[in-house]
Amino acid sequence: MTLPPLPRTILWIALLKFVYILDFLMLMPLGPDVAAALAFPPDQLGWASTAYMVGSILSGTLAVGFIDRLPRKPVMLWGMILFSLSTLAVIAAKDLPTLLALRLATGFFGGPVVAAALAAVVDLTPPAQRGTAMGRVMAGFSLAAIVGVPAMLELSRLAGWAAPFAVVAALGGVLVVAMALWFPHTCSAGEDSPDVSMGTLLRRGPVRLACLVQGLSHFASFLIVPVFATFFLLNLGVPRDRLGTLYLVGGIAAFLVMQAGGWLVDRIGPMRVVVGATGAVVVGASAFLGESVLPPLLLFVAFMAGNAARNVSLAAALSNVPSPHERGGFMALKGVVEDVSIAVAALVSSLVLATENQRLTGTFWLGLLAIGVSLAVPLWLARLAAPRSGGALSGDAETQTAER
Template sequence: MPLALLALAISAFGIGTTEFVMMGLLPNVAADLHTSVPTAGYLVSAYALGVVVGAPLLTAVGSRLPRRRMLVVLMAVFTVGNLASALAPGYGTLLAARFLAGLPHGAFFGVGAVVAARLVDEGRGARAVARMFLGLTVANVVGVPVATLLGQHLGWRATFAVVAVIGLAAMAALVVLLPELPAERRHSGGLRAEVGALGDRRVVLGLLTTVLGFAGVFAVYSYLASMLTRVTGVSAAMVTVVLALFGVGMTLGALIAGPLTDRAPRPTLYGALGALAVVLALFPYAMRHTATALVAVVLLGLVGFATTTPLQMIVMRHARHAPTLASASNQAAFNLANAGGAWVGGATIAAGLGWTSPAWAGAGLAAVGLAVAVLGGRLGAGDEATGTRVIASSREEAREDAVRESSASPC
């Protein structure tokens, strides 16, 4: 795998850290800014809203930029957003800064996934995308726990200052390691084609699968700390360790899903969603004992994140000649899944069904997501192979253009 994927993974590490660390810092932020924890929770929503708005908007605005330049600009916005978070004088300013930090998230992963697939030989695109997403999973294993401890001991502002430094390092890595790939041009009809691709019913079904399937994961993850302390009996100090195990499962899921998706994207997606539904259905029983709860948390991270690579690749392949906006929109769909899953899980708890009831709701969401995925597979039979050939053609064009540019200029 090319070193350029390392630059994408470093960027993903920074993005993943800032996305999830706020959940652990809410009490500290609330106390420092003299507000309640529920009110501080809107800071998580502000970031997610930034992702949903920024994914299609920034992708469209930068559709004609060379890919490296586009990714560096997106990381610059990310860095400014985190620096603004560290320096925010009050709650309102911090809310705006978190929205700004979230804006480039979806566009970066959307463009980055297309770039990763173009950097490698045909038949290895999913593995390349999974390598980029490894940065996101490692953030949950290392970045979020360390950043949370840093925020608890040195103040939450120090956490976002460090994330801004990671953003600067990611920008440098992108400039040094990533070749300057031009925007897709030969087979693309420009922004109009990108927008038109979103109207394809197979792309719509792919995005809907992402929202429904991944919502099942966040229906549980959003309330996992409460389940561990109130049902399993895990101490509050151990919750961070258990959440890191969820990150370990995510990493394993990314490593497993990459090569499987290259061989058979649809069966990989069906298997991951089916396994997710089973794990979620059994989750309430596993949470009764510490040992089984730990295993269940790892399995949830594994099967949940195993869905991300095939979902990303399938949406890109259905979009065919205009995959970038569809890829970015899929990242917005993941964040809608986060918000929707958290809402569904909270509704079951509020209805008095118990702390583990979100898992059963999540199992239902995963099952519906699987049904939508099967429907999309029937409608798109034979089309994904064509989409793969289009991406491969785009890859060859990018290499030819990169050679011409390097021959014309030493920069």
């Protein structure tokens, strides 16, 4: 198969990732505006994110068995249409239950879109370019945080809480039209390919190891990502008006490191990049252990950059685990693992942390847990790459020995 130019192909998927992530990220910052308009307590807004995640987990679980039977492009287009319509429908919400139902639907339709998109990246990109390709695709996350969320906050201030949802839905619609015209067609695995299911995937040792590595990485990150701002304000005394600068610098660092990390993965392999990235994550997470000689900005940038590099490296490395006929199912399964890991991390964080005298307590144990789990990521990744596991990171699974 003749490969299309990498920048053109990856651009569409990066834009799709941008819209998907922006839709997810913007709700919490918009929370006070949405809660006031729909007349529910702001502390209940977390249920909307939970509903979104539940929808994504449900659809991801269902998609494992069928997504590789369908061409990638129609799955992305129809999924994006339903995703955009669900986002648009949020502007008609009148109360919290309606909002929860619509956010569950948005997550449900969005999950398979991302799985098909990531599978398409692997379909259209040779292994030697996947680090660079994943870096460009995952740049959509950083751009959504750096540019998208602040823009949506300002739009909500000027035009009301519903305007951001309408704009994101419109962006999704424009992207659907553009991709229908210009995104290359990619084929499904075919009717004669072996059946793919959650069970058939998880019976393979490398797939289980890949899920473990991905789960550990997301669990470690989301133990502390949601509480960074509160910790900096209450425990480190960072002024409120400096938080914006903190996140802007951290986001820019993550964006740049994603591109550099992807480039390095293609040249020196994912293992070394993951080890270096884990070191940066550990330095950043050490802020939670107590007094540090490093300033908060440097600690935050180290964490954000290390986490970004680790995410790109793992995305490129784990893309080599599935065979071609199960790439979509594997991506859907990986998405389910990510969502469950984030949910468990949020639960653990809420159990460990408390507020006392306007300070967070339990931060030492939370930071220690995040560091310990982070250090386990390269260890399990090395086991996945070991010859006894079939060298599952060295290339597509069809070129490796049979079940390992």
